[in-house]
Amino acid sequence: MRDDEAGQGKNDVLAQYFGSTxxxxxxxxxxxxQDLVEREPxxxxxxxxxxxxxxxxxxxxxxxxxxxxxxxxxxxxxxGRNAKLQFKVAEVQAWVKQxxxxxx
Numbered sequence: 001m002r003d004d005e006a007g008q009g010k011n012d013v014l015a016q017y018f019g020s021t022x023x024x025x026x027x028x029x030x031x032x033x034q035d036l037v038e039r040e041p042x043x044x045x046x047x048x049x050x051x052x053x054x055x056x057x058x059x060x061x062x063x064x065x066x067x068x069x070x071x072x073x074x075x076x077x078x079x080g081r082n083a084k085l086q087f088k089v090a091e092v093q094a095w096v097k098q099x100x101x102x103x104x
Contacts, residue, residue: 046075046086055092071095 052067053060064085068074072095077084 045088045090047089047092049074049085049087052087052092056096071098 047055049063050060052072053063056063063072067087072087073091074085074087077086
């Protein structure tokens with residue numbers, strides 16, 4: 001097998017598992033390749049404000065303005081104007097369950 005064919009095989013495997021090879025560095029050894037392939041996707045613990053708004057069927061401004069008052073605990077990542085407001089998925093789901101009206 002030629003070197004360029006071997007390189008193409010790596011790209012095919014990366015594309016199969018990750019959808020694109022552009023964001024991954026070239027693998028120099030089979031062990032590096034195996035490490036990339038076996039790596040499980042990280043569980044999502046947080047949702048952005050936009051994702052939270054979509055999940056709750058509310059507007060994004062409502063999430064920024066009213067979520068903390070309504071009892072949702074926001075987490076701020078970063079500081080200043082570039083800070084990102086995010087919410088823990090488990091806490092949002094628990095909050096939704098608490099909003100259920102009696103008798104439903």
